[in-house]
Amino acid sequence: xxxxxxxxxxxxxxxxxxxxxxxxxxxxxxxxxxxxxxxxxxxxxxxxxxxxxxxxxxxxxxxxxxxxxxxxxxxxxxxxxxxxxxxxxxxxxxxxxxxxxxxxxxxxxxxxxxxxxxxxxxxxxxxxxxxxxxxxxxxxxxxxxxxxxxxxxxxxxxxxxxxxxxxxxxxxxxxxxxxxxxxxxxxxxxxxxxxxxxxxxxxxxxxxxxxxxxxxxxx
Amino acid sequence: xxxxxxxxxxxxxxxxxxxxxxxxxxxxxxxxxxxxxxxxxxxxxxxxxxxxxxxxxxxxxxxxxxxxxxxxxxxxxxxxxxxxxxxxxxxxxxxxxxxxxxxxxxxxxxxxxxxxxxxxxxxxxxxxxxxxxxxxxxxxxxxxxxxxxxxxxxxxxxxxxxxxxxxxxxxxxxxxxxxxxxxxxxxxxxxxxxxxxxxxxxxxxxxxxxxxxxxxxxx
Numbered sequence: 001x002x003x004x005x006x007x008x009x010x011x012x013x014x015x016x017x018x019x020x021x022x023x024x025x026x027x028x029x030x031x032x033x034x035x036x037x038x039x040x041x042x043x044x045x046x047x048x049x050x051x052x053x054x055x056x057x058x059x060x061x062x063x064x065x066x067x068x069x070x071x072x073x074x075x076x077x078x079x080x081x082x083x084x085x086x087x088x089x090x091x092x093x094x095x096x097x098x099x100x101x102x103x104x105x106x107x108x109x110x111x112x113x114x115x116x117x118x119x120x121x122x123x124x125x126x127x128x129x130x131x132x133x134x135x136x137x138x139x140x141x142x143x144x145x146x147x148x149x150x151x152x153x154x155x156x157x158x159x160x161x162x163x164x165x166x167x168x169x170x171x172x173x174x175x176x177x178x179x180x181x182x183x184x185x186x187x188x189x190x191x192x193x194x195x196x197x198x199x200x201x202x203x204x205x206x207x208x209x210x211x212x213x214x215x216x217x218x219x
Numbered sequence: 220x221x222x223x224x225x226x227x228x229x230x231x232x233x234x235x236x237x238x239x240x241x242x243x244x245x246x247x248x249x250x251x252x253x254x255x256x257x258x259x260x261x262x263x264x265x266x267x268x269x270x271x272x273x274x275x276x277x278x279x280x281x282x283x284x285x286x287x288x289x290x291x292x293x294x295x296x297x298x299x300x301x302x303x304x305x306x307x308x309x310x311x312x313x314x315x316x317x318x319x320x321x322x323x324x325x326x327x328x329x330x331x332x333x334x335x336x337x338x339x340x341x342x343x344x345x346x347x348x349x350x351x352x353x354x355x356x357x358x359x360x361x362x363x364x365x366x367x368x369x370x371x372x373x374x375x376x377x378x379x380x381x382x383x384x385x386x387x388x389x390x391x392x393x394x395x396x397x398x399x400x401x402x403x404x405x406x407x408x409x410x411x412x413x414x415x416x417x418x419x420x421x422x423x424x425x426x427x428x429x430x431x432x433x434x435x436x437x438x
């Protein structure tokens with residue numbers, strides 16, 4: 001499989017690049033700054049320059065799937081949340097429709113189904129995730145939306161807990177396990193159409209993905 | 220016609236309340252602060268208390284149409300743009316679907332079709348409008364989306380220029396004329412499904428609305 005990873009330079013997206021390469025897939029890594037390229041090329045990724053606030057059209061054609069893991073980060077303001085996390089994603093969705101890249105896995109956030117659940121401090125962020133996830137749903141793409149709890153830097157365990165569509169209580173999860181779940185979704189096309197929450201747990205990832213497929217179908 | 224106006228206390232929404240009442244319609248005005256009620260009740264509106272960041276469920280049932288004119292204003296930050304302008308609108312859309320209020324007129328903004336056209340200073344705002352308009356489109360409601368140019372406090376002229384879906388150049392328009400166009404859209408159900416830009420011009424509003432209907436159908 002040939003996957004474009006957006007948000008490839010750090011965090012969950014960077015771990016996803018590594019895991020997809022380890023699993024034998026071809027990875028195209030989109031970077032904003034060419035200086036970010038060599039580290040990713042050194043891992044074995046194809047590096048393309050693209051900017052969610054500018055041009056990225058050359059990044060899309062030719063891949064089998066897109067994994068959207070980009071975020072402007074907590075250090076930027078909510079104006080960047082709107083420009084990058086929300087509108088950058090919307091433009092990528094539109095470009096996938098235009099170029100016929102139908103398979104799309106989106107890294108969202110727990111509670112994005114109902115931003116009113118969130119604290120005042122993060123409600124604006126959840127509002128952006130909520131809108132983004134709905135626009136993806138309406139796009140007609142074969143999309144899987146993954147909504148993890150609070151991300152940690154702990155080592156991955158390979159075990160998780162999923163809720164389809166929601167878990168009903170807060171939790172955390174290592175970024176490495178989120179990346180493994182994103183990779184598993186990319187490898188399992190029948191997760192298309194599913195949206196699920198994800199925290200650390202006791203269920204092997206393959207079993208959890210089977211649960212997502214089963215419950216996503218009955219939803 | 221019985222219309223719920225959201226954003227009724229100031230600006231275009233307040234002018235819409237006055238114009239709808241002048242035209243003989245019943246107006247329900249949603250206000251966040253009960254202290255805002257008497258001024259609207261004095262005009263002849265039914266006043267209901269509701270908060271786009273809180274509860275508003277009692278505001279929706281029983282009306283024939285909703286006109287969404289609320290905005291957090293330029294004095295608030297982009298976090299409020301996300302919480303109020305975007306997510307408040309999304310929640311109202313969902314409530315209209317839930318309560319079977321099918322007719323919806325949304326006050327949007329010129330260039331919301333392509334926020335990348337906007338200056339860096341307003342791009343985040345246009346990104347919110349863009350997402351909001353797409354979520355309304357996907358809602359299945361009988362929606363009309365009105366995207367005026369820069370709003371002025373000049374007296375209304377009753378004459379405008381429309382572009383379906385876009386005009387292709389910038390312009391301004393008095394708030395009073397935008398309110399008159401919103402009222403005309405509410406009175407013309409065949410504008411449902413149309414999205415158009417609006418600036419000041421030479422065309423009588425009734426003629427402009429007929430153009431929106433004709434070109435909206437052929438789009």
